[in-house]
Amino acid sequence: MKIKKGIGTSNAKIILIGEHSAVYNQPAIVIPLTAVKLTAVTTASTTGQYIESNYYTGPLSRAVKNFAGIKKLIQTILQQFNQSSANFKMTITSAIPAERGMGSSAATAVAVTRSLFDFFDRPLSRHRLLALAAVSEKVIHGSPSGMDAATTSSSAPIWFVKGQASYNLPINLKGNLVIADSGIRGQTGPAVATVRARMADFPQETNVFMDRLGQLAYSTRQAIASAQLTKVGQNFTTAQLILQTLGVSSELLDHLIFVAQRNGSLGTKLTGGGRGGCLIALAPDQTTTDHLIQVLKNEGVTQTWVQPLAHLNQAHQQEERS
Numbered sequence: 001m002k003i004k005k006g007i008g009t010s011n012a013k014i015i016l017i018g019e020h021s022a023v024y025n026q027p028a029i030v031i032p033l034t035a036v037k038l039t040a041v042t043t044a045s046t047t048g049q050y051i052e053s054n055y056y057t058g059p060l061s062r063a064v065k066n067f068a069g070i071k072k073l074i075q076t077i078l079q080q081f082n083q084s085s086a087n088f089k090m091t092i093t094s095a096i097p098a099e100r101g102m103g104s105s106a107a108t109a110v111a112v113t114r115s116l117f118d119f120f121d122r123p124l125s126r127h128r129l130l131a132l133a134a135v136s137e138k139v140i141h142g143s144p145s146g147m148d149a150a151t152t153s154s155s156a157p158i159w160f161v162k163g164q165a166s167y168n169l170p171i172n173l174k175g176n177l178v179i180a181d182s183g184i185r186g187q188t189g190p191a192v193a194t195v196r197a198r199m200a201d202f203p204q205e206t207n208v209f210m211d212r213l214g215q216l217a218y219s220t221r222q223a224i225a226s227a228q229l230t231k232v233g234q235n236f237t238t239a240q241l242i243l244q245t246l247g248v249s250s251e252l253l254d255h256l257i258f259v260a261q262r263n264g265s266l267g268t269k270l271t272g273g274g275r276g277g278c279l280i281a282l283a284p285d286q287t288t289t290d291h292l293i294q295v296l297k298n299e300g301v302t303q304t305w306v307q308p309l310a311h312l313n314q315a316h317q318q319e320e321r322s
């Protein structure tokens with residue numbers, strides 16, 4: 001007899017521009033890293049509801065802390081299916097490092113939702129998928145823009161504005177995006193809370209920064225479409241200065257970004273929630289890419305990924321509109 005399996009997958013995500021300002025309805029440009037995947041597999045069981053993953057292994061009922069959002073998501077889906085006491089085992093395997101600004105929590109929510117819908121043979125619209133992913137993302141920082149789930153569930157780059165993902169993002173760039181893990185956990189929740197507090201205390205000044213980040217997203221969109229790699233790089237660097245001023249960078253990130261700039265990067269910034277996690281650097285060619293990776297590793301970077309920018313154009317052309 002064939003054993004029933006519910007399978008869900010998702011990708012890592014990298015924010016090119018628009019972290020934090022997306023929470024305040026400014027546009028963002030976000031790409032999936034389709035080579036860095038997360039998979040959730042649900043199978044039938046006779047012994048309750050069991051989770052096996054890097055974050056938590058054990059009965060679902062006992063999951064706490066960093067698995068609380070996913071626990072709430074699973075319970076919400078089971079409730080909607082009238083299957084609250086269904087027995088199953090879910091195995092989550094991930095190549096996305098946790099808490100590094102690469103969308104690990106949203107990717108988990110997306111793959112878990114897809115896996116459960118597949119297991120119970122239910123159709124899943126994109127709209128419903130994103131609404132459910134928000135259930136767990138809200139537990140993490142209260143006011144998710146939704147762009148992490150929109151991107152980790154996609155295979156094409158996204159122009160994200162006011163909760164709406166658009167795949168109409170023409171890309172005409174050569175060179176490489178180098179992604180480097182500082183090795184320090186990012187802190188999306190505290191970073192979002194810092195910006196929220198700043199917005200409450202200094203609304204006018206903080207809104208100026210948000211507007212500027214929004215303008216940089218529009219400018220980057222234009223530069224991406226018209227092969228202006230240098231302009232994209234300048235925008236990355238300007239965005240980093242604003243993110244630093246907002247208090248979401250860190251000494252280590254600032255140092256690594258400085259090193260990348262000194263070694264051929266056309267523009268370098270943190271990516272994701274910040275306070276740790278990853279940085280992105282724009283390399284115009286393979287020699288610069290290899291050099292950047294070497295110098296960043298010499299400075300203690302723990303892991304690097306390279307996204308060829310020309311591939312983003314192909315992904316855009318095969319864009320999904322489900």
Ligand SMILES: C[C@@](O)(CCO)CC(=O)[O-]
Nearest residue numbers: 019020022144145272273
């Ligand atoms: C910091 C933030 O802008 C991106 C986190 O990857 C939060 C969000 O958009 O939900």
